[in-house]
Amino acid sequence: MTVRDEATADRRFATNSYLVEDEDTHDAVIIDSNLEPDLVISMARLRRANVKAILLTHTDLDHIAGLHELRDALGAIPIAVHESESDVVARGKPLRREFAPIATQLENVVTLNDGETFRAGSLEFEVLHTPGHSPGGVTLRIDGYLFTGDALFAGSIGRSDFSNSDGTALVEGIRSKLLSLPDDMIVYSGHGPATTIGREKRMNPFLT
Numbered sequence: 214m215t216v217r218d219e220a221t222a223d224r225r226f227a228t229n230s231y232l233v234e235d236e237d238t239h240d241a242v243i244i245d246s247n248l249e250p251d252l253v254i255s256m257a258r259l260r261r262a263n264v265k266a267i268l269l270t271h272t273d274l275d276h277i278a279g280l281h282e283l284r285d286a287l288g289a290i291p292i293a294v295h296e297s298e299s300d301v302v303a304r305g306k307p308l309r310r311e312f313a314p315i316a317t318q319l320e321n322v323v324t325l326n327d328g329e330t331f332r333a334g335s336l337e338f339e340v341l342h343t344p345g346h347s348p349g350g351v352t353l354r355i356d357g358y359l360f361t362g363d364a365l366f367a368g369s370i371g372r373s374d375f376s377n378s379d380g381t382a383l384v385e386g387i388r389s390k391l392l393s394l395p396d397d398m399i400v401y402s403g404h405g406p407a408t409t410i411g412r413e414k415r416m417n418p419f420l421t
């Protein structure tokens with residue numbers, strides 16, 4: 214099996230939305246739903262991908278803003294999110310005390326649990342709970358690829374200045390669960406360019 218990844222970023226927050234596709238079966242998922250969902254929808258259509266699920270690394274607005282449009286375009290496929298943030302998507306509960314609630318109440322929300330495998334068609338993701346930026350932050354691993362959301366970026370790490378953030382847990386989770394992986398693992402973040410575990414181990418000023 215080979216996995217093909219393509220990213221789109223919206224113009225406002227430059228939040229990445231990834232289409233991950235098994236080139237053999239064309240089964241696919243979308244990871245995170247940025248402010249311009251039409252970009253990833255047209256990418257999926259162009260590639261004739263069978264999008265089986267939407268996976269969320271966490272539920273800050275810029276990662277879930279396009280969910281309704283994705284659902285309209287792709288049907289009521291499951292939306293997978295860590296259980297501690299599922300109410301944000303299913304019930305419109307605010308993730309942050311600092312921001313107003315958003316009117317997101319979606320059906321067919323399923324949970325991602327630490328250490329478990331999430332299957333979507335022929336794709337299998339290992340779920341690594343990497344909280345700290347938000348309580349339910351997860352990193353999703355498939356083959357040699359990691360989707361780290363707003364936990365780990367190229368040369369940086371996620372914000373931890375919100376009331377429900379935890380900077381110590383963030384660094385601890387990155388160190389124990391991500392930096393312990395092979396150096397050649399490719400890291401796709403919620404914002405900015407791709408990197409590798411080896412590069413972040415050597416160069417990331419928040420982790421060295």
Ligand SMILES: [Zn+2]
Pocket residue numbers: 228273275276363403404
């Ligand atoms: Zn973000």
